[in-house]
Amino acid sequence: MNGTKRIWQTTIWLKRGDPVTLYGATEVELRTAAAAWLDAGETLAFANALTENGAGCRYCYFYSDGWLEMIVDRHGGRAVLPIGWHYKSCWNAREHPRYLGSQAALRVHLLENGLLIEPGPDFQKE
Numbered sequence: 001m002n003g004t005k006r007i008w009q010t011t012i013w014l015k016r017g018d019p020v021t022l023y024g025a026t027e028v029e030l031r032t033a034a035a036a037w038l039d040a041g042e043t044l045a046f047a048n049a050l051t052e053n054g055a056g057c058r059y060c061y062f063y064s065d066g067w068l069e070m071i072v073d074r075h076g077g078r079a080v081l082p083i084g085w086h087y088k089s090c091w092n093a094r095e096h097p098r099y100l101g102s103q104a105a106l107r108v109h110l111l112e113n114g115l116l117i118e119p120g121p122d123f124q125k126e
Contacts, residue, residue, distance in 0.1 A: 009120035015045035031111050048116050059087045059114045072096045
């Protein structure tokens with residue numbers, strides 16, 4: 001990782017596949033790494049959580065191609081979501097998904113609200 005200190009980290013859990021852990025020497029560097037990962041556009045569904053079982057999960061993000069049907073209310077009602085990015089709280093399966101739309105809106109939301117930042121392997125208490 002070209003000598004970058006891994007003081008801060010965040011883990012992105014993919015719908016299918018292994019998790020991606022991103023690092024930064026500062027929180028700003030970590031956010032930059034997260035933005036670069038998003039810009040690579042390699043996934044259409046992910047969550048930011050501290051563990052695989054979702055403990056500490058803040059939001060689940062997913063893309064709808066205009067055909068994605070999902071539970072949208074606490075009574076089990078279903079609806080097809082409009083094209084674009086959506087998110088909802090990870091722990092509330094019956095929560096109505098919130099629409100973000102563009103990749104740019106997803107990026108802003110994740111970086112400002114969705115990242116769970118924790119100490120990385122190089123973190124040292126002062």
